[in-house]
Amino acid sequence: MTSRTQIRDQSAYFPTEQEYDGLLRKRTRRALVTQGLLMLALIVAVVALITLLLTIINDSFGLVAQVNQVEPEEIVASAGYDPAEVAFGDLSKDELITVLQSGVSNNVGRRLERDQRFYEDRLVFETQEKWDEVCASSEPPAGCAGGSRDQSNLLLLVQERIVEPDIVATATLWQSVSNASAFENAVQTSFAENPDRYGDYTYDQVRYQWRAWFSWTFVTSPASATPETAGISTAILGSLWLVVVTILFAVPVGVGAAIYLEEFAKPNRVNDFIQTNINNLAGVPSIIYGMLGLAIFVRAFEPITSGSIFGADAANGRTVLSAGLTLGVLTLPVVIISAQEAIRAVPNSLRQAGMGLGATRWQTVRSQVLPIALPGVLTGVILAVARAIGETAPLILVGAAGFITTSPSGPFSQFTALPIQIFQWTALPQEEWRHLAAAASLALLVLLLILNSGAVILRNRYSRRMQ
Amino acid sequence: MTADAPQKQDIASELKKRRRPGESVIVGLLFAAGALSIAITIGILYELGTESLLFFRDPLVSFWGFITGTVWQPQAGTFGIWPLILGTLLITIIALTVAVPIGLAAAIYLSEYATQRVRGFFKPVLEILVGIPTVVFGFFAITFMTPVLRSIFGSSVVGFFNVLSAGIVVGILIIPLVSSLSEDAMSAVPNSLRQAAYGLGASKLEVSLRVVLPAALSGIAAGIVIAMSRAIGETMVVTLAAGAAPRNFHIGEDSLFGYILNPFQGAQTMTGYIAITASGDISYNTIDYNSIFAIGLTLFFMTLGLNSLSRRIVKRFRQEYE
Numbered sequence: 001m002t003s004r005t006q007i008r009d010q011s012a013y014f015p016t017e018q019e020y021d022g023l024l025r026k027r028t029r030r031a032l033v034t035q036g037l038l039m040l041a042l043i044v045a046v047v048a049l050i051t052l053l054l055t056i057i058n059d060s061f062g063l064v065a066q067v068n069q070v071e072p073e074e075i076v077a078s079a080g081y082d083p084a085e086v087a088f089g090d091l092s093k094d095e096l097i098t099v100l101q102s103g104v105s106n107n108v109g110r111r112l113e114r115d116q117r118f119y120e121d122r123l124v125f126e127t128q129e130k131w132d133e134v135c136a137s138s139e140p141p142a143g144c145a146g147g148s149r150d151q152s153n154l155l156l157l158v159q160e161r162i163v164e165p166d167i168v169a170t171a172t173l174w175q176s177v178s179n180a181s182a183f184e185n186a187v188q189t190s191f192a193e194n195p196d197r198y199g200d201y202t203y204d205q206v207r208y209q210w211r212a213w214f215s216w217t218f219v220t221s222p223a224s225a226t227p228e229t230a231g232i233s234t235a236i237l238g239s240l241w242l243v244v245v246t247i248l249f250a251v252p253v254g255v256g257a258a259i260y261l262e263e264f265a266k267p268n269r270v271n272d273f274i275q276t277n278i279n280n281l282a283g284v285p286s287i288i289y290g291m292l293g294l295a296i297f298v299r300a301f302e303p304i305t306s307g308s309i310f311g312a313d314a315a316n317g318r319t320v321l322s323a324g325l326t327l328g329v330l331t332l333p334v335v336i337i338s339a340q341e342a343i344r345a346v347p348n349s350l351r352q353a354g355m356g357l358g359a360t361r362w363q364t365v366r367s368q369v370l371p372i373a374l375p376g377v378l379t380g381v382i383l384a385v386a387r388a389i390g391e392t393a394p395l396i397l398v399g400a401a402g403f404i405t406t407s408p409s410g411p412f413s414q415f416t417a418l419p420i421q422i423f424q425w426t427a428l429p430q431e432e433w434r435h436l437a438a439a440a441s442l443a444l445l446v447l448l449l450i451l452n453s454g455a456v457i458l459r460n461r462y463s464r465r466m467q
Numbered sequence: 468m469t470a471d472a473p474q475k476q477d478i479a480s481e482l483k484k485r486r487r488p489g490e491s492v493i494v495g496l497l498f499a500a501g502a503l504s505i506a507i508t509i510g511i512l513y514e515l516g517t518e519s520l521l522f523f524r525d526p527l528v529s530f531w532g533f534i535t536g537t538v539w540q541p542q543a544g545t546f547g548i549w550p551l552i553l554g555t556l557l558i559t560i561i562a563l564t565v566a567v568p569i570g571l572a573a574a575i576y577l578s579e580y581a582t583q584r585v586r587g588f589f590k591p592v593l594e595i596l597v598g599i600p601t602v603v604f605g606f607f608a609i610t611f612m613t614p615v616l617r618s619i620f621g622s623s624v625v626g627f628f629n630v631l632s633a634g635i636v637v638g639i640l641i642i643p644l645v646s647s648l649s650e651d652a653m654s655a656v657p658n659s660l661r662q663a664a665y666g667l668g669a670s671k672l673e674v675s676l677r678v679v680l681p682a683a684l685s686g687i688a689a690g691i692v693i694a695m696s697r698a699i700g701e702t703m704v705v706t707l708a709a710g711a712a713p714r715n716f717h718i719g720e721d722s723l724f725g726y727i728l729n730p731f732q733g734a735q736t737m738t739g740y741i742a743i744t745a746s747g748d749i750s751y752n753t754i755d756y757n758s759i760f761a762i763g764l765t766l767f768f769m770t771l772g773l774n775s776l777s778r779r780i781v782k783r784f785r786q787e788y789e
Contacts, residue, residue: 033674035580041572042589045646048639049596125499184488256500264494265501276692278504283693283774284698286513287738290745291763292552295514297752336504362490388598393702393738397745403720419602419703426707434610441603448598 013235033198059438060214063176065187066228069164085455089155094448096154101452103162112157114141117148157216160229168198168206170431176210184208223404228433232440236447237407238320238400239389240417245324245411246331246388251381253328254335258377261336262343263365264269282333283412290397295327298398318399321411325393331384337348337379342373375458383456386448392419417442492651515767518760527622533761539713539740541755547764550713553727554630554734555699558709561634561730562641562698567691569638570645574687577646578653579675593643601640605707608636613708622682628733636704641694648693652686653679696773700766702738709733711743716756737762 015023037053079095091099097118101109102464109125118124123131133143149157159165169190171183191203191347212218221231257278265271278319302317303309354364400420408415419438425437523530527544552740573593612632617625625631656679664678680687693727710733714726721727735743741759749756 021763025695027670031670034672036575038572038576038580041569042576042592045573045596045639045642046589046592048642049592051611052599052607052639053605059527059610065521198617203570253500253503254499257504258711260494260497260501271501272505277508278776280771280774281504281507283696283770284511285697285702285738285770287700287702288515288763288767291741291760293513295747295760296510332504332507350553360487360490361634365751386598389597390602392600392602394707396742399745419600422602422606423703423707426602426609437606438610441606444600444603444788448600452598 015042031299053345053445056438056441058172058174059435060442061173061176062169062210062435063180063208064211065166065169065184066167067201067207068207069166070162071207072163075158075162080100091155092153093149093154096151096158099162100154101125108161110137114143116143116153117146118154120146131273151421165209165228166201167211167432168201170211170435180208213435214442218436218439222407223421227430227436230436232418232421232443234404234407235416235418235421235440236443238417239419239447241320241408241411241413241415242324242327242395243389244383245321246327247381247385248386249325249328250331250335254332254381255339255377255383257332257336258339258343259365259370262340263361263369278333278336282337285383285393286330286391287393287397288436289326289330290394292329293322293394293398297322297325298459305412310412311349316399318409318414320415323395323398323400323415323417324411326398327388327391330391330394331388334384334387335381339373339377340378340385342380343369346372359377361443375461377454379458382451382458384457386451389447389451390419390444392423395420396423418447477667487600501548511767515760515764518757521752521763522754522757522761527754533701538715539735540715541605541758546758547787548737548762549788551735551737551740551762552715552765553716554705554709554736554739557630557728557730557734558634558637558701558705558736559695559698561631562638562701563691563695565635566640566645566694566698570642570651570694572645573688574641574649574653575675575680579648579671579679580640593646596639597643601701601703602707604636604640606701608632608704608708612636626710626733628708628712629731630709630734631730633708634730636708637698637701640704641697641700644694645781646692647682648690649687652683652690655686656682685780685783689777692773692777692780695768696777699773700738702742702768705736706739706742709736709739711739730753737766741766 073083074085076086076088076091079091079099081091085153085457096167100112101124104112106125112118113125126134135139156378169183169187171180175183187206190208191198191201195202197380200387218231220233223234224230253440257274261271261275261278267273297305298317301322305317305319305322307319307321350372351364355361359367395417401415404414404416406413422437422440424443425433425440428434522528523533529544533546533548535549536545537549538545538547539550573589577589581589609632612635613625613627613629616629616632619628660678660682661674669678680691712735714732714734714735716727726732741762744755744759749759
């Protein structure tokens with residue numbers, strides 16, 4: 001009873017009802033404001049992601065100001081049509097070949113024909129004897145395999161060889177959509193103020209055209225020194241080759257290590273050390289792996305990675321094999337850790353049932369544990385591969401070629417890769433390359449999206465099975 | 468029956484003893500796969516070590532000058548690592564200033580407040596951020612962040628290459644790391660603590676900030692240390708956005724805030740130096756070639772130190788609740 005009286009005595013410390021309401025309201029308000037602030041953090045993350053994606057899309061499409069060496073209308077007129085009625089894209093294959101014949105030198109024509117024939121049944125630039133001779137040589141060009149160019153391919157050729165657009169200024173998607181005339185005025189002013197920048201061109205020659213930097217043509221064309229024709233097929237193929245080598249190395253080794261650590265390793269010092277070591281490796285910056293790749297795969301193992309002991313004639317060890325192995329070593333800890341998690345998730349009852357029936361440990365692992373863990377392991381592998389595809393720094397170290405136009409054809413080829421291409425184009429000062437870098441980033445993100453959706457589908461199927 | 472019993476035992480012991488050469492080979496191979504990770508670590512240490520040794524043996528280089536020097540000018544034969552460490556630290560600090568408040572707030576919200584639907588929306592966003600290659604973030608830094616900063620602070624103040632832009636973008640890059648590690652730490656806090664606090668009349672905010680957050684603090688600290696190590700090792704964003712000139716300085720002569728710590732100007736980082744030096748056709752056994760390994764070794768030990776620090780913090784944290 002005494003304590004109660006004490007509290008009564010201290011009634012000065014108790015707020016009146018009004019004060020109490022005020023305090024309560026203050027407390028609620030503070031809670032709401034803080035909750036709003038916490039929410040704001042998540043919104044900032046979302047805004048950052050959206051801004052990033054919009055920046056890329058903004059630079060992947062837009063108006064360009066270009067000077068054509070030959071106007072498409074002139075080509076249409078020379079084919080005998082009224083440019084007002086017939087569009088350039090409507091010209092037939094035969095008409096386009098005639099245009100090409102009159103526009104390019106015989107040498108260039110022959111080269112194009114050797115890449116791919118114009119007609120199945122006759123030759124345009126080559127003579128029959130020369131063609132047979134070339135195709136009978138030890139390294140026949142691609143055109144000998146048969147097949148002919150179609151109209152859309154010729155349209156591209158005429159664009160590239162005859163129209164020869166030279167881009168003088170570019171606009172982003174937002175500029176093009178919101179205020180295209182401001183862009184046109186800016187180009188005009190720029191022509192008036194520093195004509196030297198544009199060489200022989202005058203403003204009258206400038207044509208405005210819509211350009212999708214990210215297009216099917218872009219994805220399928222090889223690298224080029226001119227931004228108008230540059231594409232990423234070389235880089236995509238390079239990345240795919242790297243992924244193949246990476247998977248061939250990291251998956252068997254990674255899954256093997258995971259099986260060992262989860263199913264066979266007794267908890268002793270050696271195995272603990274291996275586990276700690278793997279966790280440590282997962283935290284090593286990727287550029288360090290690049291240095292490892294440079295010193296070991298490129299340099300120390302040069303006879304193997306350049307393929308010289310297998311009779312390949314690569315100049316040095318900066319090949320698909322070296323880079324793929326480097327990425328393999330880099331992804332190995334990730335593969336091991338995710339495979340371990342998948343194996344650990346397999347219920348122990350299955351192992352006990354297998355062993356109870358007299359199976360050995362390995363038999364149990366092979367026919368009980370692994371099949372169940374497989375989707376989980378695969379998900380981990382896909383995510384690791386997705387990470388490997390985006391890695392840039394290690395590839396710089398192991399010497400991805402800055403500029404090559406020939407697609408890699410095997411493990412001993414020189415190569416370039418999609419992220420390397422983005423890096424190099426981003427580092428160039430001219431606007432055109434920035435747009436190409438954006439388009440290449442978009443391509444890379446699409447590739448990753450496809451891979452990750454695969455992983456999500458696998459994960460969903462997996463969780464359904466486990467239920 | 469009694470006559471059979473010893474026979475059965477014999478079979479059992481015989482089965483137990485029977486060698487299975489195939490399986491031992493398989494287990495041997497699996498062990499080799501596990502042990503390969505040790506070979507990789509040894510490979511990293513050996514290569515970084517021997518090439519660094521070559522670097523320090525060079526008459527132009529002194530070890531003392533390397534670890535104390537504040538001028539990095541390979542062309543002039545001056546190799547002091549501090550300008551590169553300065554660049555790395557500036558970017559890391561800016562990145563943490565961005566990522567820790569945002570990542571932590573996001574983690575508190577996701578762990579304590581969010582409903583299933585809200586989580587279902589925001590978690591994938593963070594996962595997508597993790598999946599975006601760093602070179603794309605580098606592109607973002609140059610084409611978006613740098614122009615925005617230059618228009619805010621004026622292009623005479625902010626250089627085309629600047630530490631701030633790179634730092635902010637690296638910060639965005641590590642937000643998901645901070646938030647997911649912090650969220651893990653907070654969801655590991657036993658529910659009984661929350662219920663006890665609610666029982667005493669605490670509001671949700673008070674439970675989150677005064678009970679859960681302090682209880683998860685060591686886990687959160689471990690996560691922040693991991694994020695810091697990630698920011699130090701980050702290469703592409705800093706190579707593209709922070710420039711290729713080391714910020715050489717002289718203590719006492721250069722203004723501290725106007726130059727040495729100025730976030731608006733460029734500064735090369737350790738990773739940036741390695742990437743730029745290696746991206747040309749670098750010839751082996753030159754001092755440039757060896758120098759990237761000496762820097763790599765420094766970087767390796769810095770990240771390794773941070774990673775083991777974080778593991779040590781986590782270990783202490785686990786003991787608290789078991």
